Amino acid sequence: MLKKPFKVITSPNLTGTLKIYGNNHLIPLDYQVPEWNKDKPEEDQDLESCFVYKGHTYFLSEFMRIEKNAPAWMQEYHGYMSDSYFSGIVVKLDFAGESVKVYTYIS
Numbered sequence: 001m002l003k004k005p006f007k008v009i010t011s012p013n014l015t016g017t018l019k020i021y022g023n024n025h026l027i028p029l030d031y032q033v034p035e036w037n038k039d040k041p042e043e044d045q046d047l048e049s050c051f052v053y054k055g056h057t058y059f060l061s062e063f064m065r066i067e068k069n070a071p072a073w074m075q076e077y078h079g080y081m082s083d084s085y086f087s088g089i090v091v092k093l094d095f096a097g098e099s100v101k102v103y104t105y106i107s
Helices: none
Strands: 007-010 017-021 026-028 030-032 048-053 056-059 079-082 087-093 099-106
Touching: 026 048, 048 099
Parallel strands: none
Antiparallel strands: 007 017, 017 099, 026 099, 030 048, 048 056, 079 087, 087 099
């Protein structure tokens, strides 16, 4: 269950409000072979950066990079993954590239 929002965004461009949930904690990155690469020969299976968030393993390659022309509310993050039209997760990478901060967004 989601608790108090980390941030609430209202904007003339948004219909309603956008709530971002998260605790601002760093989650360390791990390196694993994704499920979609396990059918390849072992020498072709590459390790990819991943992290565990709410019991699910996410690979950084699954996220879309946030560009300069993205909506203003996304500019402070580095990537996003939608799980529906109304929700998804956004990530911030740390400077060393060894961990991420993960947030859930719901509109």
